[in-house]
Amino acid sequence: xxxxxxxxxxxxxxxxxxxxxxxxxxxxxxxxxxxxxxxxxxxxxxxxxxxxxxxxxxxxxxxxxxxxxxxxxxxxxxxxxxxxxxxxxxxxxxxxxxxxxxxxxxxxxxxxxxxxxxxxxxxxxxxxxxxxxxxxxxxxxxxxxxxxxxxxxxxxxxxxxxxxxxxxxxxxxxxxxxxxxxxxxxxxxxxxxxxxxxxxxxxxxxxxxxxxxxxxxxxxxxxxxxxxxxxxxxxxxxxxxxxx
Amino acid sequence: xxxxxxxxxxxxxxxxxxxxxxxxxxxxxxxxxxxxxxxxxxxxxxxxxxxxxxxxxxxxxxxxxxxxxxxxxxxxxxxxxxxxxxxxxxxxxxxxxxxxxxxxxxxxxxxxxxxxxxxxxxxxxxxxxxxxxxxxxxxxxxxxxxxxxxxxxxxxxxxxxxxxxxxxxxxxxxxxxxxxxxxxxxxxxxxxxxxxxxxxxxxxxxxxxxxxxxxxxxxxxxxxxxxxxxxxxxxxxxxxxxxxxxxxxxxxxxxxxxxxxxxxxxxxxxxxxxxxxxxxxxxxxxxxxxxxxxxxxxxxxxxxxxxxxxxxxxxxxxxxxxxxxxxxxxxxxxxxxxxxxxxxxxxxxxxxxxxxxxxxxxxxxxxxxxxxxxxxxxxxxxxxxx
Ligand SMILES: Nc1ncnc2c1ncn2[C@@H]1O[C@H](COP(=O)(O)OP(=O)(O)OP(=O)(O)O)[C@@H](O)[C@H]1O
Ligand SMILES: [Mg+2]
Numbered sequence: 326x327x328x329x330x331x332x333x334x335x336x337x338x339x340x341x342x343x344x345x346x347x348x349x350x351x352x353x354x355x356x357x358x359x360x361x362x363x364x365x366x367x368x369x370x371x372x373x374x375x376x377x378x379x380x381x382x383x384x385x386x387x388x389x390x391x392x393x394x395x396x397x398x399x400x401x402x403x404x405x406x407x408x409x410x411x412x413x414x415x416x417x418x419x420x421x422x423x424x425x426x427x428x429x430x431x432x433x434x435x436x437x438x439x440x441x442x443x444x445x446x447x448x449x450x451x452x453x454x455x456x457x458x459x460x461x462x463x464x465x466x467x468x469x470x471x472x473x474x475x476x477x478x479x480x481x482x483x484x485x486x487x488x489x490x491x492x493x494x495x496x497x498x499x500x501x502x503x504x505x506x507x508x509x510x511x512x513x514x515x516x517x518x519x520x521x522x523x524x525x526x527x528x529x530x531x532x533x534x535x536x537x538x539x540x541x542x543x544x545x546x547x548x549x550x551x552x553x554x555x556x557x558x559x560x561x562x563x564x565x566x567x568x569x
Numbered sequence: 570x571x572x573x574x575x576x577x578x579x580x581x582x583x584x585x586x587x588x589x590x591x592x593x594x595x596x597x598x599x600x601x602x603x604x605x606x607x608x609x610x611x612x613x614x615x616x617x618x619x620x621x622x623x624x625x626x627x628x629x630x631x632x633x634x635x636x637x638x639x640x641x642x643x644x645x646x647x648x649x650x651x652x653x654x655x656x657x658x659x660x661x662x663x664x665x666x667x668x669x670x671x672x673x674x675x676x677x678x679x680x681x682x683x684x685x686x687x688x689x690x691x692x693x694x695x696x697x698x699x700x701x702x703x704x705x706x707x708x709x710x711x712x713x714x715x716x717x718x719x720x721x722x723x724x725x726x727x728x729x730x731x732x733x734x735x736x737x738x739x740x741x742x743x744x745x746x747x748x749x750x751x752x753x754x755x756x757x758x759x760x761x762x763x764x765x766x767x768x769x770x771x772x773x774x775x776x777x778x779x780x781x782x783x784x785x786x787x788x789x790x791x792x793x794x795x796x797x798x799x800x801x802x803x804x805x806x807x808x809x810x811x812x813x814x815x816x817x818x819x820x821x822x823x824x825x826x827x828x829x830x831x832x833x834x835x836x837x838x839x840x841x842x843x844x845x846x847x848x849x850x851x852x853x854x855x856x857x858x859x860x861x862x863x864x865x866x867x868x869x870x871x872x873x874x875x876x877x878x879x880x881x882x883x884x885x886x887x888x889x890x891x892x893x894x895x896x897x898x899x900x901x902x903x904x905x906x907x908x909x910x911x912x913x914x915x916x917x918x919x920x921x922x923x924x925x926x927x928x929x930x931x932x933x934x935x936x937x938x939x940x941x942x943x944x945x946x947x948x949x950x951x952x953x954x955x
Contacts, residue, residue, distance in 0.1 A: 387861060387948045408865050415863025422952070426858040430578035440862045442572060487862075 333396070334495055334527045335361040335384055340393030342379055353379050355550035356393070363494075366521040366528045368538035370555070371547030377531040380547065381497045384529065385418055386410040398494050415443040419488030419526075421498035425480040427472040433459065433483045434468040440491050458486035462516060478509025485516055489526075496520070498530040502537050514540045571864055571872040580876060583848060590844045591883045594928055597830070597837040598888025602924040604826040620698060622654070622788055623808035626778040626795055631804075632814060634668045635685075638774045641665070643801045650794065652787030653780050656695055663780035664692040667762050669769045671736045674726045684725065685757045686715070686736055688765030688775075696779050697749045705730045705745030708760055713739060713768070715760040719746040728758070739768045779808075834931060837884075841935030845877045849943045856943050857951025866944045873943050877936025878929065885928030889921050 337359040343350040353376035361367055369377050382388040383395050386402040395402045398417050405413055427436045437455040446454065459465050462482040472480050481501060488496055498517065502510035518540050520526045530541060538544050546555040580587045626647060631637035644665040654662040667688035674681050687693075694700045708714035717728045722743070727734035733742050741760060749755060766772045782788035788807065795805040806814070849856070856869060 382949050385861065387952075408867075411860070411863050411865040413863075414861065418863075420858075420861045422858070424854070424955075426854060426952075428575060428855055428858075430582055431572075431575060435572070435574070439572070439575075439859075442570060443863050 332362050333360040334363045334365070334398055335359070335529070336394075336396040337383070337390075338394040338396065340383065340390045340395060342376070342383060342388070342390045350391075352550055354383075354390070357551050359545075359552055361527065361529065363527055364521070364525045366518070366540075366542045367530065367545055368541035368543070369529060369531045369545045369547055370533065370535075370538055373533075375547045376550065377547055378499055381499055381529065381531060384495070385414060385420065385497055387414075412443070415440055415491060417494050419485075419491070419493035419496040421481070421484055421488050421496065421501045423500040423503040425472070425477070425484045425504075427480055427484055427487070429472050432469050432471055433464060433475065433486075436472070436483055437486045437490050440487060444491060454490055455486070458490045459483070461489060461520075462486045476509065477505050478512055481505060481509070481513050482516065485513070485520075489520070494527060496526050496528045496530075498528065500531055500533065502532065502534055510534070510537065571859060571868050573875065576872055576876040577879065579848065579852070580879060583844075586844050586847065587880060590840055590880045591887060593840045594837050594881045594884025594931060595887030595891065597833045597931070598885045598924045598928050599891040600833055600888075601830045601927050602888060602892040602920055604823070604830040605920045605923050620696075620781060620808060622782045622785070623696065624780050624782060624788060624791055624805050625808055625811045626780070626803050626805045627776075629802045629804045632818075634666070634776045635670060637776050639665060639776065639778055639803060640774045640801075643803060644775055644778050646801075647778055647780070647795060647803075650791055652782050652784075652791050654783045660692055660695060661780075662692065662695055663778060664690045664696060665762075665775035665778045666690075666693060667765055667769075667771055668776040669736060669765055669771065671734065671758070673728070673734055676724055676726055682725070684721065686741075686765065687757050687759050688762035689759050690762050693759075693779065696781060700747060700749045702745050703748050705743075708744055710761045711764060713741045713760070713764055714744045715741045715758050716745040716747050717743050717758050718755045719748055720755045721758065722746055734758070736765070737769050834927060838931050838935035841877050841880060841931060842939055844880065845873065845936050845939035846942070848876070849873060849939050853946060853951045853954040856946055857948050857954070860946075860948040861952065870940050870944045873940035874933060874936050877940070878932040881928040881932030881935070882925070884931075885925045888924055888928070892921070892924070 337357055340354055340357045340359075341352065342354040343352040345351075369380060371377050379388065383390055384397055386395070386397075386405065389395075389403065400413060400417075402410065402413075427433075428439065431439065434452075434455050437458050438451045441451040441454055444451075456465065456468070459468055462485050464479060464482055464486065467475060467479060467483075470479075472483070475483065481504075485501075496517070501517070502513055505513060514537055517528055517530065521528050521542075528541075530537070532538050544555040546553045625634075626639060627634065627637040628639060648661055648663045648665075656662060669686045669688065670683045671686050672681050673684045702716065703719055705716070708716050715734075722728045722730075725734075726732075728743055730743050730745065733740040735741070741758075747759065762775070766775075780791070782791055792805040792807070795801075795803050859869065860866075
């Protein structure tokens with residue numbers, strides 16, 4: 326169990342997580358162990374309410390497990406205080422949301438610069454970083470546009486640029502194509518794929534869309550509180566089955 | 570730190586709500602500056618130029634000269650009482666004085682005010698320590714001439730040297746300006762007593778008798794003696810007492826002003842809190858996102874406190890501008906006897922500063938609870954908001 330441990334960018338060790346509702350604990354993850362190696366691109370699927378978003382929240386330290394350990398990039402998140410966690414997040418993670426979650430009052434450029442406000446970078450350096458990020462997502466020409474002036478796909482690409490700005494080791498994406506039409510979804514997935522391949526960014530992507538899942542290197546199925554390594558081939562076969 | 574432009578633009582995105590809050594706080598600051606300014610003015614007017622040995626004699630039951638009458642006979646008798654001071658030339662430091670109210674228009678057209686026209690005898694001047702003619706001449710006895718407090722001359726029509734004002738349909742000519750050390754006579758017009766009595770049909774009685782005692786003991790004896798005489802039905806009070814009674818009445822007005830200002834401020838705080846609660850509730854997902862990006866609790870608290878502070882500081886600027894626009898540094902208000910008393914209405918830097926400080930306090934207190942809510946939001950819950 327310990328060999329691949331060192332190379333794991335994410336390690337969940339015997340993690341359980343439940344939520345209290347009316348004094349009853351509703352288990353979401355039960356005694357789960359999971360290793361995600363550096364450079365992986367994992368798709369997480371599973372029925373609604375199975376705990377996919379909860380998994381991402383645990384990896385980001387936005388939520389803490391009931392029991393067990395979450396180790397990301399060598400750091401046991403349970404050891405960090407709330408304040409240290411914030412700082413750690415800004416240095417290690419990139420987040421992509423289903424609803425993009427851009428600040429509506431900030432331009433694309435300013436949105437991308439936002440996480441850089443937490444770094445010691447100078448104003449000029451922040452600008453440069455943000456411009457580079459926008460170039461990667463192909464939106465240099467939209468730097469001055471506000472979110473409402475962008476299409477959904479463009480908004481999501483700005484959000485990806487924002488997630489990239491601080492050079493994260495891990496990208497967490499919660500249904501990044503959930504709100505997009507097929508073409509925009511393709512663009513976003515192309516982008517994620519190339520980030521993974523060219524820059525070696527580890528990506529965990531939650532999705533409901535098998536076509537999106539197929540773009541990942543690995544597929545995890547979350548069911549009844551634990552993960553099952555699913556077979557993308559099998560998924561494709563079943564998809565073809567559906568298509569017929 | 571979250572960039573300030575995020576908060577400023579968020580305020581602009583909620584134009585109506587922000588503007589209403591700014592106007593609300595602006596009005597409160599404006600009103601409060603008034604209350605503070607009035608406060609300073611009253612204190613100043615009633616605390617100057619009171620001679621500790623002076624006594625004012627009024628009709629029993631009167632709290633001010635305007636509502637008082639002292640018969641000539643009684644006045645003459647009082648002036649013979651022992652214990653009244655005299656000056657180097659042997660003049661008795663006592664004088665019956667007649668007060669008539671004239672309704673005079675303000676120069677700026679903002680209405681009329683009751684001005685005290687005081688009919689004086691030569692001795693009256695001796696009773697005002699700092700009395701001096703600062704421009705023009707003194708009035709001549711027996712003719713309708715008057716001298717005017719310099720403070721009044723610029724504010725009312727007909728009160729400049731060479732101009733005329735009306736008392737009971739008769740014109741009086743202004744021939745000079747006087748000063749008397751910032752006391753209440755600074756808001757008066759002086760003329761010859763006999764002339765005024767004739768014009769106003771007030772012969773046979775004056776409004777009051779003013780006198781100065783030789784000592785504190787003599788002062789008390791004089792007061793006791795006059796008060797004891799039930800036939801003349803007069804009361805005697807020290808000048809200090811008289812003005813402190815007037816000030817007490819004014820204090821009441823001032824208190825009401827302050828209480829209103831206090832509740833207005835409280836109301837404005839709720840308005841600010843309400844605005845900010847609304848802002849924060851509708852931006853839960855943004856707050857959750859900021860936290861997920863790595864902004865700490867303190868950044869969130871600071872950002873939202875700043876936002877409410879900006880609202881209130883803009884309001885304060887508006888309120889201060891409004892107060893200054895009122896233009897005059899010296900503004901009239903009702904004195905205890907509903908005659909115009911000139912207050913040094915102080916919109917000085919200290920008062921403006923108090924108003925601005927109030928706004929900052931308003932912003933911090935009103936904005937604190939909402940900001941705290943933003944801070945305490947659970948990130949995972951905030952991110953689930955739509
Ligand atoms: N903050 C919370 N408080 C209480 N219950 C929660 C909370 N977050 C999640 N849950 C519950 O935990 C379970 C898993 O939620 P989660 O959001 O992780 O599901 P999901 O797999 O992401 O679902 P979906 O596909 O609909 O996004 C659900 O039953 C949900 O109601
Ligand atoms: Mg989810």
